[in-house]
Amino acid sequence: MKKDFIIQVVPLIRLPIARTQVFSYLFHEPIKRGSLVEVPFFSRVILGIALESRNDFPRKGNFELKKVKKIIREGMVSKKQIELAKRLADTYLSSLGTAFKMMIPKIAKTKKRERGGTTRLENLENSGWPKEIVKSRDQEFALIGSKKERDQVAFLAMEKMQKKKKQFLYLASEIFSAAALFEKLKKYFPEEEIALVHGAISKGEIFEAWEKVKSGSAKIIVATKMGLFLPFHDLGAVFVEESADISHKQWDMNPRYNAAQVARALADIHKAKIIYSNSVPSVEIWKRKKEESLKIIGIGAENPAKPKIEVSNIFKERKGVDFPIGKELYGLLSNAIEKNKKALLVVNRKGFSSYSVCRSCKTVLRCPDCDRALVYFEEKEEYRCLHCRHKIDLLSACPTCGSCQFSHQGVGLQIVEKKIMRLFPSARVLRLDSGVSKSKKESVRVLKALENGDFDILVGTQVALKSGSLCEFDLVSFPSFDDLGSISDFNSRELVFSLLGQAESLAKRDGILLVQTTYPDNFLLTSFQEKNYEIFFDKELKERKKTSAPPFSRLVKIFYREKDKKKIDAESQKVFSLLHALSDSNIDISEPYEPFSAKKRGCYYKNILLKAKPGADIRKLPIFPFLGGLKKGWAIDVDPISTI
Template sequence: MLEFTNTDYTGRKTLFVEVILPLAIAKNYTYRVPYEMNAQVAVGKRLVVQFGKSKLYTAIIAAIGEQAPEKYEAKYLVDVLDDQPVVNELQLKFWEWMAAYYLCHTGEVMNAALPSALKLASETKIVLNKDYEIDRAALHDKEYLIVDALEIQPELTVSDIAKLLGQKTVMPILKLMFEKNLISISETVNDRYKPRKRTFIKLNPIYYQQDQLKELFEILERRAPKQADVLLAYINLSRNGQQVSRNELVEASGASTAIIKSLVEKEILIAEEVNVSRLYDDSEIDIDTGVVLSEEQQEALDSMRRQFEEKDVVLLHGITSSGKTQLYIKLIEDVMARGKQVLYLLPEIALTTHAIERLRKYFGEDIGVYHSKFNDNERVEVWQKVLNGSYKVVLGARSSVFLPFADLGLIVVDEEHETSYKQFDPAPRYNARDAAIYLGAMHQAKVLLGSATPSIESYFNAQTGKYGFAELKNRYGGVELPQIEVVNIAEESKRKTMQSHFTSVLMTDMQEALDKKEQVILFQNRRGYAPVMLCRTCAYTPKCINCDVSLTFHKSSGKLHCHYCGYKEDSPTVCPACGSAHLEYKGFGTEKVEDELSILLPDARIMRMDMDTTRSKNAFQNILNDLEEKRIDILVGTQMVAKGLDFADVTVIGIINADSLLKYPDFRANERSFQMLAQVSGRAGRRGKQGKVVIQTYDPEHRVIRQVIENDYADLYRNEISERKTFKYPPYYRMIQLDVKHKDPDLLYQQAEYLAGELRKHFGERVIGPEQPLISRIRNYYIRTINLKFERDSISLNKVKEAIRAVVLQYETTKLSKGSIVQPDVDPY
């Protein structure tokens, strides 16, 4: 590794730059700097470099020096793209740590960290930005040529554009076109961002004078009394200078939009369509910024402030609706007062969109949002604003840990237990919660972990004194925890009181909620219509051609889908195996629940929230808006509905089949089941009304269900920690998983056995396997898994990883390894 240096190179020195390429290569590559570019190079700037015979890539300068590489002749770099670095040196150190900890390459970390627009390569596909009106007169000659070519052929690679212009590098030109919003990367086109629009109503200024307004009222009351009602409603709503949306005016006046339209046509009212925001609408947020903390909250806040003087990480264990967010805000205010930056992590994009509404009122323009549903240009814009310090608070999903923070003071990891913080594919397979703790240490920032159902590891760290600990045991405002009723599906089935998948108890509670104009959320942790299609004659089940899984039927498309690789096929009408017409669907997902509920409760307005209905960028936010504005009576969803939602009129929660969670073959099954059931239950009765939760199950005596009913996390922890110690699982042991993949199952068997044998030479009985995982083929690759378990305290994890790297490298040099892929996963949970 070359030494970092800030020397001002202006003379004719021969300089070399060590660069990170966005590729899975084991070492950084070194390039020679042309003399005329000496003054332009700096650590963190992007370069255009040639790698391989002809491909061009965007690389990041990791170090600058005067030492040529010994083993190969350094090529000249092609161009310097930036005036100022886009990555700071702390980030580069963070990338190095992540590559070392998660057993991957720095280039893979770079690939995950940088928005695509900052890492163009020869094969990157470019398209015109259709949402942008291009002023051709303002284009330079080369930009004009590119725009013309893209109008003829909608998609071109960077290499195509280089040939078109007859020059080797076109990346500086494309960089400028990105900044001007002229072009986009094709992969993001389907998720193009369109801002939400709201229509706001205001009074024509000519009626501001009291006597003119009074005269107008008298005329309207005589000629159009309904219009007079609308005007009166508008005046009441706008009394404190508040903006009034058309929807609010319709609701407050009870009038139709046609009446409001006629007032606009008469120029009494003025309608304005406004882009309210990418993710939130300030007019709809009703948060008291001067909220008074409860006595319990104040005690927890004071405790956390004291503990942060001695500890870098504090765990806040607060039951659902206990007001954890208010404490986060207080701590964020403390840090902002010191002029430092804050990262607020949430596990899902879905939660991010909801949380921004709650936080925007407190922090105004100082808060930025970052997640993968942003298109490429937007992500670069956020990146630049964090880099130049425009955003003091960043709210985002797991990828936000990669942003170019210069001076972090606090990282909040909300719902720290969530599996969504873990990246499973591709590398780096990192956990954003753990990465945030390391990032906090680098910046000398404090880290606050918050959850109603903490992970066993975090709670263990708090109980053993590694982390600080604070607790909120009561709901904010004295709101009672929901009443939980467990219903035995088997008994109701015997009594024939089940209606489709719904017990009589759940049906009664839903109907009562609807009668009271209250709302219902139903949770089913499986999407699609039916997970299995079965021939009653020969028991044939359609399977994915690429993966070892049965296909799920989706009624909306009429096709069978694979949820692992995306394969689809038409749903057969007769059995392909025996020709029988007796095909039936087994099991049920959210789509079937929605479908059958619409038959049982025909007057209810039902909406579904799962991966299928929230694919587009603003779909999740639109569903939330509809729920908030009571355009939805029953929301059916997967785990998306379990997290962070806070609505006043949701009083009934139905968990349709708790057994699908409890019976999963995983050492974390009980922990995850408790977390999911408790989080879903926590959505009920959050604003003054006690909610009701109905848990449908075949096993009502299950220990976890009892713990959920009693809200007894401590009992769950005692049981789980005892089992973890006995069977050598985290937090007492660390785990590393190696997935070996190959398209030939027989060769794979030999490869996995050989690799496991080599690992046993170093680690003995700590190596478990190779074994066939639950799903043994995905995307035509067969998989065998090797697990390694290491004592947490008595062995050096760094030395373990060095040995694993060496064994894998040695394996990859053998002829036996041909065609195989080895994927390490550190902390695979």
């Protein structure tokens, strides 16, 4: 009689976290751990990952097990990937199948692609830091300096890892940043040894990169957060770009992980080094520095030349016809264009303005599905919601009074671009925002222009701060700096401080960073201008400790969405009451509250904030079984980037 084997399989679907995540099936032979299999699950056939095989045995009551239908691919995920998936699911209160699903690419046929030539690394041998990092027994470092200096260290570290036949992961915070670095790397390393992975490339290209990483032929991997789940052959180092950047957070689907934290777990599993590459320290890095648990390497400190930081008070210029291009900014731009220099203007919002107001009744034009202000896009003469696909044409009537005349308030990317083109008609103006970075055609166009210097002024949203791998700027400016800190949260000041650091890191050593503001005496601005990092971060830590905000607590935000306003109020209050009854002194639970965007895509939202001790294992708290059984409509966000 032929003997069967019991196969433990994790279905690649989202399951309630309090429910079992591993199911038993039968197969006529053992299946290699990590193999991708096809299994029946209730009335459907789904994919799963095989974790374990053992001999079948007599079962009481003649209990029948379903059979594995077929093996799709053996060894689809590695032993270390399995460990990472388990850590990810445990840390972020996610189903194990959802964690594994991120590691499975769509299997596709690969195409032969043309490869470019390479040149030698030049002018990078002056820094001794890569050698110190590679040889040091420390596994974690924080690298603080300009974008150019940090990239130099990264390139030499890549070269040293190559010689040791180890893989190097460069974790970029944005798609455009990854694409820009990839273009630069192709000049110094063989292209067949580099893999690029981000959400804007095709599934076939992702699978090709996956195979190169798995085989070990890809020595340098440049990727956004999805690159964390590649099947690394022999990972030697992880380089995290701007570790505090909110783009590292997966916020719109489960598991809602922080890529910088997952990178730390990945490095630990592979016994690899991890380097946090920041323009300025983050609050967490500063705290760990004070605790002497993390070494900070400040590069470029020996060079006294630094970009000049200027703060321009534009309070009296707000009503000017050229606003937000102030007099000082205009003069600096004129000088830059005259001397064939490069300028970067960073604007906080896409579109023409922040919002539009009816001139007759002063009603703000809003999206009916999201309850957010519609943004005017002049090039298509329409108002759009930035949260959903709702849009209306230019001649739409005010829903309150029927008027068709609106005034545009606030500063958007398009109005800055329009003013620049009017003031400097001969200047070559380039635009860069999230729409450009997600379009392969547009992204390639902008990348080539940046690389070849075929522009005079780059106007962009925060995505433009990720262009530093290809060029440096003589002038960097925030035309409307006050918009950056318009929403108050526990980490708002840290994020703005980081943006200032990123902007400065793109300026040449003899360049200028100009900040236009109506509050020139702002503590954050003066601290940055005077380089009083210790004063700023010590004050930030003191205030966070007083309010038990991270890193002095572990936050878990649970939120509920429902189309019926009355139902969401009742359900959120019910869950709060049960959580409060189950909690102990180790956790604080807030009353249900509306987030800043209380309605999105036709659904209302309510948040409940849980505050535990730093590093707390949420699964060991008494409320965990209840969290694991929350009904459909609830979502869990561990370590949220925003509480509002």
